[in-house]
Amino acid sequence: xxxxxxxxxxYALTWRLPIILWQLVFFVGPVVFMVAMSFFVVRNYRMxxxxxxxxxxxxxxxxxxxxxxxxxxxxASLSATIAMCVAFPAAWALAFRASESxxxxxxxxxxxxxxxxxxxxxxxxYVILAESGVLNAMLGYIGLGPFRMLNTHFGTIVGYLTLTLxxxxxxxxxxxxxxxxxLVEAARNLGCxxxxxxxxxxxxxxxxxxxVAALFCFILAFGDFVAPFYLGGSQExxxxxxxxxxxxxxxxWPRAAVVAIMMMLTLFTIAFTAIALAYRKPKGARA
Amino acid sequence: MAIKxxxxxxxxxxxxxxxxxxxVALSAPFVGRAWAQTTEINMLAWYGHGEPDMVGxxxxxxxxxxxxKYYAGGDNMLxxxxxxxxxxxxxxxSDGEFVQQLNAAGYIEELDANDYPFDDMLHEDFTKFPGHxxxxxxxxxxxRGGHLGVSYNTTAMxxxxxxxxxxxxxxxxAGKVGHFDWHLPSLGMMSLKNGNGAxxxxxxxxxxxxxxxxxxxxxxxxxxFFDYGGTFNSLKNGEMLAMCGIGDWITGVLERDGAPVAxxxxxxGGIQFTESYCIGxxxxxxxxxxxxxxxxxxxxxxxxxxxxxxYPGFCVTxxxxxxxxxxxxxxxxxxxxxxxxxxxPIALINEGRIHYRDIPKQQTLEDWNDFWSEYKNA
Numbered sequence: 001x002x003x004x005x006x007x008x009x010x011y012a013l014t015w016r017l018p019i020i021l022w023q024l025v026f027f028v029g030p031v032v033f034m035v036a037m038s039f040f041v042v043r044n045y046r047m048x049x050x051x052x053x054x055x056x057x058x059x060x061x062x063x064x065x066x067x068x069x070x071x072x073x074x075x076a077s078l079s080a081t082i083a084m085c086v087a088f089p090a091a092w093a094l095a096f097r098a099s100e101s102x103x104x105x106x107x108x109x110x111x112x113x114x115x116x117x118x119x120x121x122x123x124x125x126y127v128i129l130a131e132s133g134v135l136n137a138m139l140g141y142i143g144l145g146p147f148r149m150l151n152t153h154f155g156t157i158v159g160y161l162t163l164t165l166x167x168x169x170x171x172x173x174x175x176x177x178x179x180x181x182x183l184v185e186a187a188r189n190l191g192c193x194x195x196x197x198x199x200x201x202x203x204x205x206x207x208x209x210x211x212v213a214a215l216f217c218f219i220l221a222f223g224d225f226v227a228p229f230y231l232g233g234s235q236e237x238x239x240x241x242x243x244x245x246x247x248x249x250x251x252x253w254p255r256a257a258v259v260a261i262m263m264m265l266t267l268f269t270i271a272f273t274a275i276a277l278a279y280r281k282p283k284g285a286r287a
Numbered sequence: 288m289a290i291k292x293x294x295x296x297x298x299x300x301x302x303x304x305x306x307x308x309x310x311v312a313l314s315a316p317f318v319g320r321a322w323a324q325t326t327e328i329n330m331l332a333w334y335g336h337g338e339p340d341m342v343g344x345x346x347x348x349x350x351x352x353x354x355x356k357y358y359a360g361g362d363n364m365l366x367x368x369x370x371x372x373x374x375x376x377x378x379x380x381s382d383g384e385f386v387q388q389l390n391a392a393g394y395i396e397e398l399d400a401n402d403y404p405f406d407d408m409l410h411e412d413f414t415k416f417p418g419h420x421x422x423x424x425x426x427x428x429x430x431r432g433g434h435l436g437v438s439y440n441t442t443a444m445x446x447x448x449x450x451x452x453x454x455x456x457x458x459x460x461a462g463k464v465g466h467f468d469w470h471l472p473s474l475g476m477m478s479l480k481n482g483n484g485a486x487x488x489x490x491x492x493x494x495x496x497x498x499x500x501x502x503x504x505x506x507x508x509x510x511x512f513f514d515y516g517g518t519f520n521s522l523k524n525g526e527m528l529a530m531c532g533i534g535d536w537i538t539g540v541l542e543r544d545g546a547p548v549a550x551x552x553x554x555x556g557g558i559q560f561t562e563s564y565c566i567g568x569x570x571x572x573x574x575x576x577x578x579x580x581x582x583x584x585x586x587x588x589x590x591x592x593x594x595x596x597x598y599p600g601f602c603v604t605x606x607x608x609x610x611x612x613x614x615x616x617x618x619x620x621x622x623x624x625x626x627x628x629x630x631x632p633i634a635l636i637n638e639g640r641i642h643y644r645d646i647p648k649q650q651t652l653e654d655w656n657d658f659w660s661e662y663k664n665a
Contacts, residue, residue: 068664229514248359
């Protein structure tokens with residue numbers, strides 16, 4: 001029996017090994033190097049190995065770092081919240097109202113934007129959001145505007161949603177489509193109002209999928225450089241923009257590494273908290 | 288019949304493949320030799336300098352192929368060289384102010400001044416350009432320059448308003464002033480606005496603080512910070528009506544397309560960017576690179592540089608300027624490269640209104656960058 005188990009373990013290990021190696025080489029290795037690099041120093045534009053806390057001290061004591069940090073946290077949270085709210089009606093309709101065939105087509109169509117480069121999709125917003133763009137021209141017909149949308153926080157959020165909204169709709173749809181519909185019908189038959197049904201039946205049953213969707217949205221927005229730079233006009237700068245600025249002047253890769261590590265720590269904390277929340281059993285649930 | 292046809296096709300394909308394979312095998316040495324004759328020249332430069340409009344004619348005439356690696360900013364250039372083995376780059380196009388550091392680090396070869404047209408320079412400064420010489424030894428050959436000042440949309444700002452950096456504070460431009468996202472030219476302009484003149488890079492602590500203070504007062508006017516593409520787009524689509532930190536190198540391209548934009552050197556003075564060629568240390572193609580630099584310093588090369596598609600720059604030789612006026616008078620006129628024209632780049636230098644771009648003398652680049660980050664966050 002032990003021999004069989006050992007064979008099974010070897011078999012499993014054979015399949016697991018590539019991903020373990022991949023993670024070691026392309027994730028753990030670079031992270032370890034990045035942490036080490038944050039203690040290096042730059043002299044004459046050349047990075048020198050050292051173990052000094054100067055980079056940490058310099059970055060963490062600067063007001064602009066914390067301004068960027070809190071702004072990035074805020075704007076990524078806001079984008080996740082908006083994406084979750086905007087996606088929900090569409091996902092609800094696809095999960096509960098649409099036929100199987102319509103749902104399949106809708107998911108296929110939601111995947112199509114990913115066929116095009118995100119940068120191209122972002123630049124296409126220039127035509128729509130510019131003061132002389134399509135949206136302002138349409139608003140002009142009803143006597144509104146022109147409104148300034150490019151190079152604003154609004155522009156940044158539009159860019160984030162371009163990146164994340166299709167994914168959030170798909171994740172929400174899939175998690176709600178897997179709910180046993182008879183439970184929803186039972187709630188309605190027992191007199192539960194639509195909003196209460198969503199709150200007390202649908203959301204608890206699709207909690208994991210929803211939290212994962214919001215988490216993905218947050219992670220993608222938190223680390224995105226393109227939207228805040230090209231649609232937000234780099235004001236205020238988010239942490240990815242700060243990384244670029246730091247490397248541009250004096251080639252301060254070690255200081256940029258400090259910013260990157262702070263981003264990773266934040267994402268790890270939020271991701272683990274979210275996952276714990278997603279899989280937490282409700283009070284009174286049977287083990 | 289069908290089987291026969293099939294067989295015929297099979298035989299035909301096999302024979303054809305054999306014939307083709309044999310042909311390829313026999314001709315391979317000749318193909319290899321033909322390829323071997325094309326010499327690759329590795330170039331490190333700002334975007335556009337290795338494109339066909341600049342190097343195509345030389346490539347064709349000399350059977351060489353330029354392999355450009357583009358950078359953005361002098362420190363980026365230094366870092367790329369520092370991280371590469373010696374001899375990686377055969378030719379380096381450097382900003383004038385960074386040549387001294389290239390030389391100090393031993394990244395570039397000496398040049399022979401007799402190889403280049405120093406007797407034909409449009410301005411005396413170009414013959415002994417700061418940092419390009421160490422004693423009597425030449426290390427870099429000045430190729431071209433461009434002036435940075437107030438860039439603006441001519442429908443939103445008058446030439447009189449643009450004649451001073453004060454124009455950026457015009458109330459009607461609130462939220463419509465953009466910055467090229469590099470601290471050096473923008474803060475240099477703020478230093479000029481504060482009256483630091485020729486000492487714009489050599490600021491005492493008090494002067495540096497005053498530059499920071501005045502820059503902060505501009506923040507409410509600012510609508511964004513842009514890279515090359517963003518600067519270009521925002522001026523073109525009217526999102527930004529004035530731009531700090533650039534000059535004709537961007538508005539010139541838009542002007543050629545008919546956009547209502549212009550750049551002027553304000554009364555407080557302007558900044559000159561200077562681009563110069565260096566031969567990379569230990570380059571095995573130094574002779575070819577020397578020929579290329581000579582070609583670019585010839586009247587024909589100078590015209591190519593002035594007409595460069597990515598961004599224009601003015602000629603530094605008399606013969607180059609004369610040929611430009613002859614073959615492309617429209618561009619010569621647009622870029623004021625004509626004697627007696629207002630804003631003639633050479634006349635501006637003579638009048639003492641132009642200051643060569645440099646790096647901070649009493650602060651570090653990181654100090655300036657830290658303030659730039661604070662400013663962007665304000």
